[in-house]
Amino acid sequence: MEKRDQIIRIFARGIRERIGRVEVDFEDVQEIRLRAERPLLLVYRGREYYVTGGGGLGARSDEAYIVTRDELRETMEYISNYSLYAFEEELRQGFITIQGGHRIGVAGRTVVEDSHIRSMKYISFINVRLSHQVRGCGDAVMPYIYEGDRVQHTLIVSPPRCGKTTLLRDMIRQISTGSREHKGVTVGVVDERSELGACYQGVPQNDLGMRTDILDCCPKARGMMMLIRTMAPQVIAVDEIGSREDLEAVEYVMNCGCKLVATVHGSSVEDIRQKPVLRDMVRGKLFERYIILNNRGYAGRVEEIADSEGRRLYGREAIW
Numbered sequence: 001m002e003k004r005d006q007i008i009r010i011f012a013r014g015i016r017e018r019i020g021r022v023e024v025d026f027e028d029v030q031e032i033r034l035r036a037e038r039p040l041l042l043v044y045r046g047r048e049y050y051v052t053g054g055g056g057l058g059a060r061s062d063e064a065y066i067v068t069r070d071e072l073r074e075t076m077e078y079i080s081n082y083s084l085y086a087f088e089e090e091l092r093q094g095f096i097t098i099q100g101g102h103r104i105g106v107a108g109r110t111v112v113e114d115s116h117i118r119s120m121k122y123i124s125f126i127n128v129r130l131s132h133q134v135r136g137c138g139d140a141v142m143p144y145i146y147e148g149d150r151v152q153h154t155l156i157v158s159p160p161r162c163g164k165t166t167l168l169r170d171m172i173r174q175i176s177t178g179s180r181e182h183k184g185v186t187v188g189v190v191d192e193r194s195e196l197g198a199c200y201q202g203v204p205q206n207d208l209g210m211r212t213d214i215l216d217c218c219p220k221a222r223g224m225m226m227l228i229r230t231m232a233p234q235v236i237a238v239d240e241i242g243s244r245e246d247l248e249a250v251e252y253v254m255n256c257g258c259k260l261v262a263t264v265h266g267s268s269v270e271d272i273r274q275k276p277v278l279r280d281m282v283r284g285k286l287f288e289r290y291i292i293l294n295n296r297g298y299a300g301r302v303e304e305i306a307d308s309e310g311r312r313l314y315g316r317e318a319i320w
Helices: 003-008 013-021 069-079 084-092 164-177 220-230 244-255 276-283
Strands: 029-035 041-044 047-051 095-097 103-113 116-129 154-158 187-191 212-216 235-238 259-265 289-294 301-307 312-314
Touching: 003 013, 013 069, 029 069, 069 116, 084 095, 084 116, 154 164, 164 187, 164 212, 164 235, 164 259, 164 289, 187 220, 212 220, 220 235, 220 244, 244 259, 244 276
Parallel strands: 154 259, 154 289, 187 212, 187 235, 235 259
Antiparallel strands: 029 041, 029 116, 041 047, 095 103, 103 116, 289 301, 301 312
16 A cells, blocks of 8 residues: 555545645655644645645645544544554553554543553544655665674764654664675664554564564663563664663663664754753763764755764764
8 A cells, every 4th residue: 555545544534635635745745733623734845834725735824724623533533443442552652553654643631540641532633744764864874883893882863853763764774684794683672652663563564674673662761671681682772862761771771782773852962962861971972973963955964973072973073
């Protein structure tokens, strides 16, 4: 099934008709956002557009198609195959992963019990994030993350919508499968939000390589420790670290002799040094490689690569 068909079929009829008329390459569609009684929005090639009543893309809100509460309800019925109860565990985390690895983020009224989110109701906001595999997008950085035959502890620093998860996904695939220059190794992935492997009913929809084991929908810190104890990975990969608990798990992984490849939100190393937990990681020289992304010119552009001392390996003279 083509990506366009996978996506269009999950929407309520009125939305489906408008999205179906939009003349874009769905390989370049990043998000489709639905909000009750608000304009229908589509993010395409890094730019946000209104979807018009006639099924076009526009820049004016008064031309936009307005999403109704009934359409949100109908959309959730299609997404869940008329059984939201079956997705209760995923809804506690605020998302559902559908066939093709596309992630449906939801927001509304949470039902809290003993300080824990038990469920969600009155869902009034939906964000459809399309899953994209870009095979080979990691080619440019792969030579920099090895020292001899060993992967180096690597941190990808990137603002939102700059392709860090897409890059990480391809790096995992290449590390796991191997190449002429480097043999493949066992990789453990903690996929807290089902964005890397995009597992659907336990089966990865994205190719993360032949030697990769995935913990799906598992908290990062707990998952890293579980993988070390149970799956004996040589490399662990996680997306979006940042908490104190994450730092403790990162140190645990590294002290066990396992290499770590991770991402973090930020515009530069100086930016993440302003954040208490991440500052400790930089000062402690936990990571041996830093890959800095931006979206100047195109999403996923590698601006700089540096070692733990801030020495330039690619880009400007020094990062800090």
